Amino acid sequence: MTDFTLASARDALKAKKISSLELTTALVKAVEEARPLNAYVTETPEKALEMARASDTRLAKGEGGALEGLPLAIKDLFCTKGVRTTAGSNILGNYVPPYESTVTQNLWDAGAVMLGKTNMDEFAMGSSNETSAHGPVFNPWMAKNSNSKLVPGGSSGGSSAAVAANLCLAATGTDTGGSIRQPAAVTGTVGLKPTYGRCSRWGIVAFASSLDQAGPMTKTVRDAAILLKSMASIDPKDSTSVDIPVPDYEKLLEGGIKGLKVGIPKEYRMDGAPPEIAALWDKGAEWLKAQGAEIMEISLPHTKYALPTYYIVAPAEASSNLARYDGVRFGHRAKGVRDITSLYEKSRAEGFGLEVQRRILIGTYVLSAGYYDAYYARAQKLRTLIARDFTEVYKKCDVILTPATPGPAFAVGDKSDDPVAMYLNDVFTVTVNLAGLPGLAVPAGLTANGLPLGLQLIGKAFDEATILRAGLAIEQAAAFNHKPANWWRAA
Template sequence: MSDLTNLTLKAAVDGLKAKDFSSAEITQAFLTKIEAANPTLNAYVEVTADKALEMAKASDARLAAGEGGVLEGAPLGIKDLFCTEGVQTTAGSNMLRGFVPPYESTVTANLWRDGAVMLGKLNMDEFAMGSSNETSAFGPVKNPWKSNGSDAELTPGGSSGGSASAVAADLCLAATASDTGGSIRQPAAFTGTVGIKPTYGRASRFGMVAFASSLDQAGPITKTVEDAALLLQSMCSFDVKDSTSLDIPTPDWTQSVGKSVKGLRIGVPREYVVDGMPAEIQALWDQGVAWLKDAGCEIVEISLPHTKYALPTYYIVAPAEASSNLARYDGMRFGHRADEFKSLDDLYATSRAEGFGKEVQRRLTIGAYVLSAGFYDAYYVKALKVRRRIAEDFDNVWGQVDAILTPSTPSAAFALGDKQIDPLTMYLNDVFTVTTNLAGLPGISVPAGMDSGGLPLGLQVIGKALDEATVFQVGAALERAAGFTAKPGKWW
């Protein structure tokens, strides 16, 4: 039998239903592979082998009885900010080390309802704050890809670096992830995988460790667009426990994959041509336009004039919300408590200094500053007004186009340690992705080509709110045209 870990999620689910192999077999195959690879790649922070085999055994019993859900017996990785009952959840931070939730996040509960198997918890930037997975308290994740002729270790992107690395290295069939400013789509682009952020409110945030509540959204990282449609469908649901959850049915998005895109109008925003963008990124974007034109799409040049304000707006709104959300981790109510302190104030200060890493501290400081008296109107209120303008830019073009095509990232994966010195350079990684979070829109990254060093590059499709169907339709058309089948060479 060929290596079960190479299968796509769809092929694995079909194979399990056809009884070509058992859930116990494919789960054990992944656990064996994780044991060999994880000491090098550091994608998993906790491997739940016993739990996985127990869940697989229960799935096999259901499959034998002709029962089972849409993901029955499929082994998945779970980003470590989804609370998992009885399994440590840390959000990549020392602040939450040792926290074992007594409850399950709605997203993971949906997956277990549909029969999925949990292989373990995946590494991530601390509290999802980062674009390279270097802020994790568990150390950086390594990208399974390496540039031709170079032995430099590369970032898998962030904050969902563990999810992207695990999927690219075949350490799970697919993985859950989350996206606040690009944390699904940028790692997917860096690792040759598919990642989609759905419309804000599609997936429940209950049981997800919060970063910025008006921006955070759960989504999958997978090997194919069809797998992304299948997994996202399971993850999304209405949830009374999340006040921002949308009370609408979840469509069968797998039906959109493979549908003709003939007649669709695809927008190309002129503002996404940024200074210093590598020629390879522009060439890939041009190639994407040509592919969609060949498939029968009409290409329309559009303008999203407030795009240039998206990054500064994001880096005011997100830290402000983080500052508010993370105030609860004070050593008294929640989180790490310092052993030595001189007063109550000192307890708060020392617990937070010991529990939070440097990047989280930086963002909390920015957030506290922009929310403080005297600066609230000048920064935070102004940022909210600009955010509204960015959303209106999109509203104004939906009459002309059905979806928008852009690059996913301004470069291929960079070396670990490369951008650590300069946080601003790191923040620029999100230049093409933050607008969709600010406007609450769905966006998918599809692997579409390679740079001169043989590293994967992605194209992004942005859709109207609640129109993931068209996003999947266009994403699948790009996937077919690109024919991207490259895998990283094994060095770990």
């Protein structure tokens, strides 16, 4: 029951082969049994069953939305009305929002069922889910002949683990520098970061406003198309939401990729990258070529500036976005303080984890008088150049194929003491956020150790349909049907 995809469950519900209650009950049980993975921080079984019953009523009448009765996991960055929302941080404490994010509201309006809220790096700052105040999430995958626990990627690590371990049919994620695509790639799942402005940011706890974007994390490319269609909307409550109609992505999956021009950026061939990554990349190009695509080498000359640019822009925005967590109105408030300055200092020191504090400090620094021009202003110029690189190559090609990550999942604790090593996980993904483009991570193979690896397809702005179609081509060619062994139930 829990191996259903969104598409297959939808069809089975429609054909009345199963009920949403049966499906939801099975998933609620799976979620409970998988607590050792720590994928969920808040389970909402009662709410799930209630929503499932309501869906069954509608389905019985032949009614219902595009996601009617389909159980989903929601990253804990989305504000959910009446359900605790922590953003993976102690500073929000037991914050219960009195409002529902636009994206999740869209999902409930489409009939989806909420299973709970998934774990994540604190304020989405991390690439391994180790910065969460709720503790790390464990990747359902383990390397061959090894018992060492691996990270599920981050920041949407709870969502990626939940999808990979069949603890939901699909999940929402958010992606500021790779937080959907990187965890998807290291868990053998599909992750799509839509074009900036495609999904509303209203009600999503902000990390870096000019980069944050919600997207689907699913078992298949088709599911990503289905889920994106319901998540996306034009939202007057988000000034950066873009007024372009949302197409039927699932329908647009058809048609193949004959004649599709696929760019291979030479700057993404990094020295010291594992040979398995390069080999997989080549294989991906061959698969696409075999289905009629035209492969061409392209150049994105400012790629090398992407990571430093990102680590100026994102912390700068974060330092300001996180100023509202001050212990005054909601969330954690330090005790035993006598004045307002110590209330701020103590509440924030206690409430924020070290990585978040590090980024607030970096962000505050790069915006400070005397440093602004040297850092923030230059980063903005570079951001323009990075975006222009893409504009140039899209005169020649339709999509860009790159590896999704520089390597497979690593062991818990391996990189947590070395921020720069951790930041390098996003080397292939951050450019896409800086340019505001859509990017899709698709599972494409296993390492010799049996760990999943993914490829990334980068598209033109608002052309999610084309990368989904190319992603489907890779998915079909790779015939990736591996699943992790269920070790957590025993644990």
